[in-house]
Amino acid sequence: MADVPDTDLDTLPLDAWHRTRGGRMVPFAGYHMPVQYEGIIAEHRWTRSHAGLFDVSHMGQLLVPLDEAEALEKLLPGDLLAMKDDRPKYSLLLNEAGGILDDLMITRRTDGFYVVVNGATKTGDMAVLEAAGVPFAYLAEQALLALQGPEAVDVIAAHAPGVADLSFMQAGSFDLAGTQAWISRSGYTGEDGVEISLPASAADRIADLLLADERVLPIGLGARDSLRLEAGLPLYGHDLDEQTTPVMADLSFAVNKRRRTDGGFAGAERILVEIDQGAVQKRIGFTVEGRQPVREGARILDSEGNEVGRVTSGGFSPSLEAPIGMGYVATGLAEPGSALTLEQRGKLFRAAVTAMPFVPHRYHRKGKSQ
Amino acid sequence: MSLYFTKDHEWIRVEGDTATVGITDHAQGQLGDIVFAEAPEAGKTLDKGGEAAVVESVKAASDVYAPASGEVVEANPAIADDPSVINTDPEGEGWFFKLRLADPSELDGLMDEAAYRAWVETL
Numbered sequence: 001m002a003d004v005p006d007t008d009l010d011t012l013p014l015d016a017w018h019r020t021r022g023g024r025m026v027p028f029a030g031y032h033m034p035v036q037y038e039g040i041i042a043e044h045r046w047t048r049s050h051a052g053l054f055d056v057s058h059m060g061q062l063l064v065p066l067d068e069a070e071a072l073e074k075l076l077p078g079d080l081l082a083m084k085d086d087r088p089k090y091s092l093l094l095n096e097a098g099g100i101l102d103d104l105m106i107t108r109r110t111d112g113f114y115v116v117v118n119g120a121t122k123t124g125d126m127a128v129l130e131a132a133g134v135p136f137a138y139l140a141e142q143a144l145l146a147l148q149g150p151e152a153v154d155v156i157a158a159h160a161p162g163v164a165d166l167s168f169m170q171a172g173s174f175d176l177a178g179t180q181a182w183i184s185r186s187g188y189t190g191e192d193g194v195e196i197s198l199p200a201s202a203a204d205r206i207a208d209l210l211l212a213d214e215r216v217l218p219i220g221l222g223a224r225d226s227l228r229l230e231a232g233l234p235l236y237g238h239d240l241d242e243q244t245t246p247v248m249a250d251l252s253f254a255v256n257k258r259r260r261t262d263g264g265f266a267g268a269e270r271i272l273v274e275i276d277q278g279a280v281q282k283r284i285g286f287t288v289e290g291r292q293p294v295r296e297g298a299r300i301l302d303s304e305g306n307e308v309g310r311v312t313s314g315g316f317s318p319s320l321e322a323p324i325g326m327g328y329v330a331t332g333l334a335e336p337g338s339a340l341t342l343e344q345r346g347k348l349f350r351a352a353v354t355a356m357p358f359v360p361h362r363y364h365r366k367g368k369s370q
Numbered sequence: 371m372s373l374y375f376t377k378d379h380e381w382i383r384v385e386g387d388t389a390t391v392g393i394t395d396h397a398q399g400q401l402g403d404i405v406f407a408e409a410p411e412a413g414k415t416l417d418k419g420g421e422a423a424v425v426e427s428v429k430a431a432s433d434v435y436a437p438a439s440g441e442v443v444e445a446n447p448a449i450a451d452d453p454s455v456i457n458t459d460p461e462g463e464g465w466f467f468k469l470r471l472a473d474p475s476e477l478d479g480l481m482d483e484a485a486y487r488a489w490v491e492t493l
Contacts, residue, residue, distance in 0.1 A: 035429075036402060039402060040402055040403050040428040040429065041403040042403075222402070222428060222429055225429075226428060291405065291406045291453075292406045292408070292424075293405065293426055293428075293431070295431065315429070316406070316428050323406075345431075
């Protein structure tokens with residue numbers, strides 16, 4: 001990405017806003033995006049203890065007509081026909097071989113299926129929908145903000161009455177300080193919080209309004225990555241790609257119960273066999289002895305020195321103050337506690353398979369006081 | 371005492387035939403939060419321009435190169451214990467290692483402080 005000429009990059013609606021606030025801009029997913037403001041560790045810790053404001057407007061927001069549910073079900077393994085209104089679901093866009101083209105959030109709304117896809121894959125995703133004859137609107141004029149952390153909902157609820165009544169994975173349309181916004185209680189940090197879809201023309205004003213609250217700081221992509229890694233959440237293009245199946249990725253939950261019986265989605269033949277019999281490899285989390293991070297691309301070895309997989313995300317956990325990561329290993333080595341050896345630039349590291357999340361989720365679920 | 375800088379953002383402070391090496395304030399700022407550093411052990415021989423040490427921030431790993439050839443006489447234990455000292459005092463307490471210079475004339479091509487600071491401004 002570093003070699004992409006600046007002129008080929010798009011700017012986010014909040015580009016100037018980020019620069020004014022000291023955001024260090026880097027190329028990411030075809031956009032100039034803020035990697036950090038104050039520093040990744042400070043921003044990470046602020047989000048875990050207060051509220052962090054993320055600009056995720058690079059992600060694609062699409063709207064598919066409700067009567068296209070059957071056509072969408074040929075691409076996604078979710079139960080779209082039985083979806084309840086305003087309940088976002090995690091789903092996967094699959095290819096015919098069962099590989100993951102993208103991971104996404106889909107919500108049935110009164111105006112259609114609202115789909116949020118990754119920024120780096122949105123063009124390809126739209127081509128897949130077109131090829132499948134599924135019509136959609138690309139909501140290019142919508143910005144997307146995420147407010148994450150234990151104080152996030154208190155902050156947003158002060159400007160959007162009713163948001164506090166949402167539970168994790170519920171959404172709705174709200175008046176946010178005079179702007180109509182689609183707000184879901186969700187995110188990708190492991191914290192309580194919301195994602196806010198709003199007109200790009202209002203993004204500056206709303207971002208300023210949220211930032212005026214002393215509990216809120218702007219947070220860059222760097223901390224977003226360390227937060228989602230601690231939360232055990234895979235990142236497309238790193239932990240997931242077209243060679244990865246939902247079963248390998250430990251995302252079988254995205255294959256709905258009815259669809260496991262009925263099939264009928266891209267790649268079902270392979271995926272249903274893997275659900276039944278297991279996959280050859282599996283996504284795992286690991287912790288590393290010592291303090292040196294082991295990064296994406298490092299080889300994972302068994303006790304005899306044979307390569308059994310690769311690291312797909314690796315970094316330093318600010319919460320645990322230790323190196324952590326994700327990767328794929330032969331399924332026989334995927335049990336928590338299994339010893340692994342990692343090889344990075346010729347140096348060997350001792351690691352152990354660790355249950356994820358590394359840091360407990362703090363989602364706001366109904367009936368729980370947490 | 372003389373202070374020199376490389377285009378790879380190392381500094382080298384020379385006192386007699388020994389020199390102290392670290393990374394510049396500009397380099398630590400570019401790296402961000404440093405979480406791991408590994409200096410070469412005493413006794414190791416380094417070649418000018420070769421890999422000498424490793425420094426890792428939350429996001430990325432980076433090599434530190436030897437600004438001159440020589441034998442390592444001391445590694446700084448403080449940077450292993452608390453790598454954040456490289457962020458807070460990169461050109462002081464955050465030094466990486468001390469070197470007995472093999473050939474002081476190797477320093478001739480390096481920048482002095484004024485030249486380095488001026489060059490960094492252009493990056």
